[in-house]
Amino acid sequence: MFLLPWLIGMIGITLGPMIASLLLSFTDYNFLRAPEWVGIDNYARIFADDPRFLTSLGVTFTYVVVSVPLQLAFALGIAVLLNQGLRGLAFYRSVYYLPSLLGTSVAIAILWRQIFGADGLFNQLLGLAGFEDLPNWIATPELALGTLITLNVWTFGSPMVIFLAGLRQVPSELYEAAAVDGAGRWTRFARITIPMISPVIFFNLILQMIGAFQTFTQAYIVSGGSGGPVDSTLFYTLYLYQKAFRDFDMGYASAMAWILLLIIALFTWLAFATSNRWVHYGED
Amino acid sequence: MKRVLAHVAIIAVGIGMIYPLLWMVVSSVKPNDEIFSNPGLPSAWTLDNYVVGWDAVGFPFLLFLGNSALVAVISVVGNLFSCTLAAYAFARLEFRFKKLLFAAMLATLMLPFQVILVPQYILFNNLGMVDTFLPLLIPKFLAVDTFFTFLMVQFIRGLPRTLDDAAAIDGCGPFTVFTRILLPLMRPALVVTAAFTFIWTWNDFLSPLLYLNSRESYTVPLALNAFLDSEGASQWGPMFAMSCLSLLPVFLIFLFAQRHLVNGIATSGLK
Amino acid sequence: MTRRRSRTILTTVAGLTTAGLLAGCSAGGSTGRPDEVDLTVSVWGEVARADLYQEVLDGFVETQDDVTATMEFADRGPYFERLTTNAASRNLPDVFWLTDTHFGRYAGAGALLDLTPYLGEQIDVDNIGEDWLPYGEYDGTVYALPSHFNGQAVLIDQVVFDERGIEYSAESWDDLADLAREMARTDEGYYGIIDPTVGITQRPFEAWVRQHDQELFDEEGQLGFDEDLLVDWWEYWAALRDEGVAPTPDVQIESDSQGFTNDLLVARKAAIRLSSATHLNQAGVLRDGGLALLGYPEIDGVAEDWRFYTALLVTAAANTPAPEVAAALLNTLVNDLESAEISKISMGTPTPTSVSEGIAPLLSEDDQEIIAYLNEERSNPTRPTPVLPETSEQFTASLTRFSQEVAYGRMSPAEAASALFSDADRYL
Structure with missing residues (x-):
């Protein structure tokens, strides 16, 4: 009974379109004409004859591996810092969340150029520090992905807030008891905080990982949808989007979507499989 | 001394955090031709961009703020209602195919949204709901935002099961356990859900683009997009001005929510 | 509804x-x-x-x-x-x-x-x-x-031309390159001409191809131009880039990124731009005029009907x-x-x-001025382009991408051209 709304939503709104996309992945479909069954042709083309597919996989994996741990560490660090009894923390918490409010707005493309462009803030700071011949970070193929990773870390507000909520659930008497036993700050963090909020860490890890695999909006806005310069920010879903909405190859895009689903599912399964070693639930 | 250092560190990081925002706010009070040519403070402060931007899209901007607020608030109610129910079921109840259904739920997170956009549009179009708010709202009441369901599952599982058991011994049914015991304890998660739903709905561009066509039903992101011309000259000044204005409500919501996040636990009686 | x-x-x-x-x-x-x-x-x-x-x-x-x-x-x-x-x-x-x-x-x-x-x-x-x-x-x-x-046209910063006492005149593509060299001030970061190859529109290349009496696509929807023509095009711009007369790709790509907002002609950092006629208005508004609309360089006696789209x-x-x-x-x-x-x-x-x-x-x-320019050019014959193949946008994006490969020096023009042609076999 509790599950009823979810079941209706799942079957009515999500499952139908999902199955449609699965079926479409075995068809040639350009939106305008009726889909035509082509078997595994789309999948064959993806694996056998598409160098840009591999490029986009590479970009996406690099992004996931680098930005997810960085962002989570940052978010957790700041959350712990903001969970202390310092005065005015309410204000800081809100200020630190501000970037996340902006993170997907169209203005971000402009703002990011103000920081990482040739005359941007970042170069001005480096210039003050004595560096010369500074690159244009956004328009240099080797560096562009780095600016997007920075953008992702910069919008760490969501996991931070979830960490904060988790930290708030840790009963304070645990800390008091530990303090009585003479445990230092780090010991308390490692022995109490981490285990107690491990379900929340786990949640953030899974969700940020899935989100990173699917990164789209920021990459789309910053590169204007091209994934440039020279495909250096061609994220998987950006390429998928180009295939669907620029090239009208919806069958191909659907096949790519299901390949990504399998990749993500594999990583999520790995995370779940190892989770009973380090995630502690109140029910145990 | 240590406290001062902590404050200094927090403030230093904070400035880095909000520099782009400051840039936008300053740009919004600059004359239009200075936005990109003059990186510093404006030569003359002007509110022109606000005046122009307010009426530029054909209706007072207040209408778009109102539309966004309406959609966002109803979405919050929807998500709070539907996601908590589903989360409770997954976290605490036993039923057939639970593992399979849970995996199915997670799978919906993993499929890139780009490929279900079109089938979903066809669905809502056939239900005759295009150019109404319904396609934006109905999914919220049906727990389609897996993010929040999963979030609450994790939170409930973090709560000691002994509480439910004690209540069950006292003769409480699952529904009472849920409303009397768990809901009050989940307050931080509920606040997070409410705040994020509000903010994400407020910022959502793609769904309103597909489902809302007439100007009077525009939400804020659609109205902001109306200033942009990717081929020619965009109206950046009014765009930044209205962006700043539309950030204000979400910022206030967040300020409000985070206070509840902090106070929540003190009154929840976990001790 | x-x-x-x-x-x-x-x-x-x-x-x-x-x-x-x-x-x-x-x-x-x-x-x-x-x-x-x-x-x-x-x-x-x-x-x-x-x-x-x-x-x-x-x-x-x-x-x-x-x-x-x-x-x-x-x-x-x-x-x-x-x-x-x-x-x-x-x-x-x-x-x-x-x-x-x-x-x-x-x-x-x-x-x-x-x-x-x-x-x-x-x-x-x-x-x-x-x-x-x-x-x-x-x-x-x-x-x-x-x-x-709309029609192919050249936009110049008339103010700078006047200051230097130079008259715009470029009958041929070589003339254009020489004029751009003359206008450039490499030590001051002032460019003679904007590099049209790395941006999202590829109209200038279309003009180049049609001037050679070829088309981007033929009636069957296959590529309608010679590979050599593309190599020549890239080599032409590579030379200007190497001399600092046209911007390096990072500068060019950044300025192309927001319509005309950051355009080098608007920012008064370049003298000449291969454009479309209506750009006179779009760029002019952003920099309070001072621009002039002029004819393209041409290839003598080959084709007269390439101008419009x-x-x-x-x-x-x-x-x-x-x-x-x-x-x-x-x-x-x-x-x-x-x-x-x-x-x-x-x-x-x-x-x-x-x-x-x-x-x-x-x-x-x-x-x-735009209308006068286009109506004057209308005395020339028109040649409707064959209907573009369904994947023409994929070609345009691919042309931009390989142009960037060349501009960043990661591929030679010849390598890039052959890669583009074999890539086109996948989707055309």
């Missing part, structure tokens, strides 16, 4: 999976117009342009009985995304805009209204002119009208319930002088000479 709903046809697959919920029905060809018509009209651009066309639409509605109309608009990227989604759901707007890049796809799929029955009836063909009608033809049938056109095709949905009204609106958008006096040259120069000359007195100096 109820009418829109009535013409839904389910795509097979979506129908299979969601059939339980849906009651789709297909609307056949409608004969005779219904008593009351509510047209949906869709355009791209920002709100200022949308307001102009709203006014045109309001004027049109007044001339019709029992017709109402709703207009929707969005920036170009989102516009086409929504159009695609609408098309998939057989829910296209009644009247909407297309570019040549999308025309073949929509026409070929039967999504557009065959305008033949309305030519000479609701649609005044003579006013448009025989030369121009073929731009909206697919397989010999008219599916769209070229309401506005359609800026805008107006078209109607095949399943509109009121095709006569839609056709009448299309006619208004193309031929009606009063409407053009409102929309002016927001989308290019109106195709009918009567209209473009009729609105000229109302225009700003820059806009008048």
Whole structure:
């Protein structure tokens, strides 16, 4: 009974379109004409004859591996810092969340150029520090992905807030008891905080990982949808989007979507499989 | 001394955090031709961009703020209602195919949204709901935002099961356990859900683009997009001005929510 | 909206999976117009342009009985995304805009209204002119009208040319390169000419190809130009880049990233730009004028008919319930002088000479110059491009990508050209 709304939503709104996309992945479909069954042709083309597919996989994996741990560490660090009894923390918490409010707005493309462009803030700071011949970070193929990773870390507000909520659930008497036993700050963090909020860490890890695999909006806005310069920010879903909405190859895009689903599912399964070693639930 | 250092560190990081925002706010009070040519403070402060931007899209901007607020608030109610129910079921109840259904739920997170956009549009179009708010709202009441369901599952599982058991011994049914015991304890998660739903709905561009066509039903992101011309000259000044204005409500919501996040636990009686 | 709903046809697959919920029905060809018509009209651009066309639409509605109309608009990227989604759901707007890049796809799929029955009836063909009608033809049938056109042109910073006492004159491509060298001040970061190869539009390359009496695509939708022509093009620009006369790719790509906002000509950091005629207005507004519109360099005695392209095709949905009204609106958008006096040259120069000359007195100096330039060039013959293949945009993106590979020095022009040609085999 509790599950009823979810079941209706799942079957009515999500499952139908999902199955449609699965079926479409075995068809040639350009939106305008009726889909035509082509078997595994789309999948064959993806694996056998598409160098840009591999490029986009590479970009996406690099992004996931680098930005997810960085962002989570940052978010957790700041959350712990903001969970202390310092005065005015309410204000800081809100200020630190501000970037996340902006993170997907169209203005971000402009703002990011103000920081990482040739005359941007970042170069001005480096210039003050004595560096010369500074690159244009956004328009240099080797560096562009780095600016997007920075953008992702910069919008760490969501996991931070979830960490904060988790930290708030840790009963304070645990800390008091530990303090009585003479445990230092780090010991308390490692022995109490981490285990107690491990379900929340786990949640953030899974969700940020899935989100990173699917990164789209920021990459789309910053590169204007091209994934440039020279495909250096061609994220998987950006390429998928180009295939669907620029090239009208919806069958191909659907096949790519299901390949990504399998990749993500594999990583999520790995995370779940190892989770009973380090995630502690109140029910145990 | 240590406290001062902590404050200094927090403030230093904070400035880095909000520099782009400051840039936008300053740009919004600059004359239009200075936005990109003059990186510093404006030569003359002007509110022109606000005046122009307010009426530029054909209706007072207040209408778009109102539309966004309406959609966002109803979405919050929807998500709070539907996601908590589903989360409770997954976290605490036993039923057939639970593992399979849970995996199915997670799978919906993993499929890139780009490929279900079109089938979903066809669905809502056939239900005759295009150019109404319904396609934006109905999914919220049906727990389609897996993010929040999963979030609450994790939170409930973090709560000691002994509480439910004690209540069950006292003769409480699952529904009472849920409303009397768990809901009050989940307050931080509920606040997070409410705040994020509000903010994400407020910022959502793609769904309103597909489902809302007439100007009077525009939400804020659609109205902001109306200033942009990717081929020619965009109206950046009014765009930044209205962006700043539309950030204000979400910022206030967040300020409000985070206070509840902090106070929540003190009154929840976990001790 | 109820009418829109009535013409839904389910795509097979979506129908299979969601059939339980849906009651789709297909609307056949409608004969005779219904008593009351509510047209949906869709355009791209920002709100200022949308307001102009709203006014045109309001004027049109007044001339019709029992017709109402709703207009929707969005920036170009989102516009086409929504159009695609609408098309998939057989829910296209009644009247909407297309570019040549999308025309073949929509026409070929039967999504557009065959305008033949309305030519000479609701649609005044003579006013448009025989030369121009073929731009909206697919397989010999008219599916769209070229309401506005645009032409290849060179924009220069007249202020700087005057300061240096230099007269613009570039008959040949070599002249152009020499002039750019003369204008450049490499030590001050001032560029002689903007590099047109790495941006998202590839109109200058199209001009280059057509000047050689070739086309980007042939009638079969295959690449219609020689590989060597592309190599020459890239080598031409590589030389200017190496000398610092044209910007390095990182500078160029950043300045291309926001329409004209960061354009080097607007920022007064470059002297010459290969452009389209209407850019005089778009760039001029952002820098308080001082620009001049001039002719392209040419290749002597090869081709004279390469100059123009359609800026805008107006078209109607095949399943509109009121095709006569839609056709009448299309006619208004193309031929009606009063409407053009409102929309002016927001989308290019109106195709009918009567209209473009009729609105000229109302225009700003820059806009008048655009019309004068294009009408003068019109003494040259026109050559409609063959209908672009469905994947033409993929080609354009690919051309940009390989141009960037060359510009960043990661591939030689010859390597990149052969890679582009073999890549094209995948999608053409």
